[in-house]
Amino acid sequence: MAYTDIDKPSDYFETLLSTGDGGSQTFTGLDFQPDWVWSKRRQTHIHQLYDSVRGAGAGKAIATNNDAIEGGDGGTYGYLSSFTSDGFASTVGSSNNNYFNASGGTYVFWNWKAGTSVSGNTSGSGTAKAYTGSVNTDAGFSIIRHLGNDTAGHTIPHHLGAVPKMIIGHGISGDDATSWTVYHHALGNTNTISLNETAAVSDSSVWNDTTPTSSVISLGSSGNVNDNDDAFILYSFAEKQGYSKFGSYLANSDSSNFLYTGFKPAFLIVKQTDGGGGNMNWGMFDNKRPGFNSQNGFLYANTAGAEDTSNATSIDLLSNGFQLRANTVGSNPGKSYIYMAFAEQPLVTSTGVPTTAR
Numbered sequence: 001m002a003y004t005d006i007d008k009p010s011d012y013f014e015t016l017l018s019t020g021d022g023g024s025q026t027f028t029g030l031d032f033q034p035d036w037v038w039s040k041r042r043q044t045h046i047h048q049l050y051d052s053v054r055g056a057g058a059g060k061a062i063a064t065n066n067d068a069i070e071g072g073d074g075g076t077y078g079y080l081s082s083f084t085s086d087g088f089a090s091t092v093g094s095s096n097n098n099y100f101n102a103s104g105g106t107y108v109f110w111n112w113k114a115g116t117s118v119s120g121n122t123s124g125s126g127t128a129k130a131y132t133g134s135v136n137t138d139a140g141f142s143i144i145r146h147l148g149n150d151t152a153g154h155t156i157p158h159h160l161g162a163v164p165k166m167i168i169g170h171g172i173s174g175d176d177a178t179s180w181t182v183y184h185h186a187l188g189n190t191n192t193i194s195l196n197e198t199a200a201v202s203d204s205s206v207w208n209d210t211t212p213t214s215s216v217i218s219l220g221s222s223g224n225v226n227d228n229d230d231a232f233i234l235y236s237f238a239e240k241q242g243y244s245k246f247g248s249y250l251a252n253s254d255s256s257n258f259l260y261t262g263f264k265p266a267f268l269i270v271k272q273t274d275g276g277g278g279n280m281n282w283g284m285f286d287n288k289r290p291g292f293n294s295q296n297g298f299l300y301a302n303t304a305g306a307e308d309t310s311n312a313t314s315i316d317l318l319s320n321g322f323q324l325r326a327n328t329v330g331s332n333p334g335k336s337y338i339y340m341a342f343a344e345q346p347l348v349t350s351t352g353v354p355t356t357a358r
Contacts, residue, residue: 004242126151
């Protein structure tokens with residue numbers, strides 16, 4: 001029996017924490033060279049996302065809490081200056097270093113590995129356009145930068161060799177800002193939801209009303225992902241047993257909202273998809289920030305707000321899944337949610353060794 005596809009998840013995903021000292025700094029400790037770094041100061045400040053396909057350096061940041069294109073905020077401030085073999089380096093900019101290393105500031109960095117370069121031309125309807133990317137088929141993760149052609153049926157190779165369960169897309173060039181656009185298999189191919197907003201799921205032709213295949217993503221003519229000659233980034237994820245899960249659930253009215261993933265989660269995002277009720281933010285959790293399990297501080301992908309530690313009974317990250325407690329993000333009774341999760345450790349390794357509870 002195959003228990004997991006990946007025995008050591010930290011080869012492909014890991015969270016780093018740091019406290020700033022006000023200068024340029026090199027962040028180390030990963031078991032891989034990251035290709036996607038998502039950073040957040042735990043005090044009030046915007047998210048900063050960098051990837052190896054677009055490249056490091058000033059002006060390369062994009063932020064999930066706004067709709068700005070690449071470099072739209074903080075282009076000359078502190079920034080990620082290079083990807084290293086076990087982390088990344090940051091440089092103090094001309095104004096301040098709040099983004100990565102302000103003196104006394106505390107930070108969380110979520111890191112993913114892709115690593116194999118790909119390139120070519122898009123296909124399907126309309127004029128073919130160039131794309132470049134980085135992919136890791138073992139971990140089910142790819143980063144693709146493509147040019148739009150404003151034609152429904154424009155297809156983008158993702159190189160995963162499996163059907164993506166979740167896709168996060170955003171515009172990185174052009175005259176107009178574009179919302180972050182999310183495909184999740186639980187919502188279907190006629191719907192989308194925005195990563196930088198609290199809004200519920202909406203009917204949309206962004207994904208051309210077409211489920212991704214094991215080779216391509218089909219786009220509609222929406223300017224969010226396919227405006228002519230503008231550049232876009234697509235982060236795509238295929239599910240890997242014992243390592244990643246992209247699911248959905250209906251919240252209960254008590255603290256019994258347990259979701260089985262088949263692994264001990266290291267990272268989790270949850271989002272309510274229907275309207276009404278309480279917290280509609282994209283709640284972010286991980287296994288490194290102090291207080292995980294019963295006191296995990298909230299960060300929200302769609303806001304620049306500080307980490308919220310006011311709820312003392314928020315979430316448990318367990319050996320085989322996660323439990324969202326009552327009165328917290330992800331547990332609004334009778335409401336539907338989607339989630340994405342990555343593993344700290346599979347429930348059982350490929351050789352039959354079980355993980356332990358916290």
